[in-house]
Amino acid sequence: MSTVIEVHHLHKRYGDKVAVDDVSFTVEQGEIFGILGPNGAGKTTTVECVEGLRTPDGGAVSVLGLDPLRDRAELTRRVGVQLQAGLLPDNLRVGEALELYASFYPRPADWRALLHDLGLPAKSRYAALSGGQKQRLSIALALIGDPDIAVLDELTTGLDPQARRDTWALIEGVRARGVTIVLVTHFMEEAERLCDRVALIDAGRVVVVDTPAGLADRAQIEQRLQFRPSRELDVALLADLPGVTGVTRRGELIVVTGDDTVVGAVMAVLARNQITAERLRVEQGGLEAAFVQLTRKDLP
Numbered sequence: 385m386s387t388v389i390e391v392h393h394l395h396k397r398y399g400d401k402v403a404v405d406d407v408s409f410t411v412e413q414g415e416i417f418g419i420l421g422p423n424g425a426g427k428t429t430t431v432e433c434v435e436g437l438r439t440p441d442g443g444a445v446s447v448l449g450l451d452p453l454r455d456r457a458e459l460t461r462r463v464g465v466q467l468q469a470g471l472l473p474d475n476l477r478v479g480e481a482l483e484l485y486a487s488f489y490p491r492p493a494d495w496r497a498l499l500h501d502l503g504l505p506a507k508s509r510y511a512a513l514s515g516g517q518k519q520r521l522s523i524a525l526a527l528i529g530d531p532d533i534a535v536l537d538e539l540t541t542g543l544d545p546q547a548r549r550d551t552w553a554l555i556e557g558v559r560a561r562g563v564t565i566v567l568v569t570h571f572m573e574e575a576e577r578l579c580d581r582v583a584l585i586d587a588g589r590v591v592v593v594d595t596p597a598g599l600a601d602r603a604q605i606e607q608r609l610q611f612r613p614s615r616e617l618d619v620a621l622l623a624d625l626p627g628v629t630g631v632t633r634r635g636e637l638i639v640v641t642g643d644d645t646v647v648g649a650v651m652a653v654l655a656r657n658q659i660t661a662e663r664l665r666v667e668q669g670g671l672e673a674a675f676v677q678l679t680r681k682d683l684p
């Protein structure tokens with residue numbers, strides 16, 4: 385696997401405002417790399433430096449072995465960037481938009497095939513498209529130059545759950561064609577579902593880079609076990625177990641939190657006391673809980 389993007393100690397200010405303090409990461413060929421963080425964390429500024437749209441104040445960026453500023457023309461051909469919503473004229477038809485954008489590239493993708501693959505109506509005017517269709521069109525435009533890398537910023541913001549899932553399936557299809565994808569998001573579920581690796585960015589700094597599962601492990605996410613005992617139970621028996629961090633009663637339910645040993649340990653206590661666990665539910669915090677734990681901040 386080869387490295388296609390290298391960002392080393394990137395620093396970027398807008399006047400006095402530090403947007404990106406110190407960001408480093410690498411992206412490997414063929415992966416879906418997520419840049420995840422709360423509003424204002426510096427995600428967009430970081431990818432704009434990768435795209436050559438902003439001049440860093442410090443650090444180094446290399447994309448496909450190119451310097452995004454010096455080699456901007458070649459980079460533009462090889463890196464597809466998602467168009468921000470609402471930038472196309474209302475009266476432009478979908479097919480016209482794709483044909484127009486295809487004409488900007490020396491070796492564009494087949495726009496008719498792209499149109500078909502993305503399920504877009506060629507004859508519809510931009511203004512008449514649904515939110516999901518507009519989003520698919522912006523993805524199509526990011527892919528029209530047949531890029532090696534596609535940078536997708538806030539891919540599914542504003543989409544309903546079904547359109548969001550459709551878009552995710554689409555992105556997996558794009559990756560299957562060999563395109564490396566950089567995905568900027570503040571949706572945990574999206575990162576968890578799509579990304580091979582994720583950089584958590586907070587206040588202009590990388591908190592950690594790992595797989596979604598690795599992030600959850602790192603944060604040593606608590607298990608949460610909830611059940612209704614088949615008969616009265618002395619909760620002190622559970623509270624004294626090693627690994628248990630809390631036992632609470634919620635109506636007739638008992639909620640136990642702790643590390644990954646608690647489920648087995650609680651079950652053993654119940655069995656010893658001939659109690660069965662009714663309405664049993666076990667939950668494990670995912671990436672969202674990891675984020676909160678690693679940054680001590682909630683996502684919007």
Ligand SMILES: Nc1ncnc2c1ncn2[C@@H]1O[C@H](COP(=O)(O)OP(=O)(O)OP(=O)(O)O)[C@@H](O)[C@H]1O
Pocket residue numbers: 398401402403404421422423424425426427428429430570
């Ligand atoms: N053109 C600009 N001029 C001045 N400040 C800016 C500019 N662009 C961004 N900023 C500020 O820099 C910081 C980082 O912004 P950036 O857009 O990179 O963050 P982000 O993580 O992408 O946030 P969001 O999820 O809200 O898009 C924010 O505090 C933002 O207000």
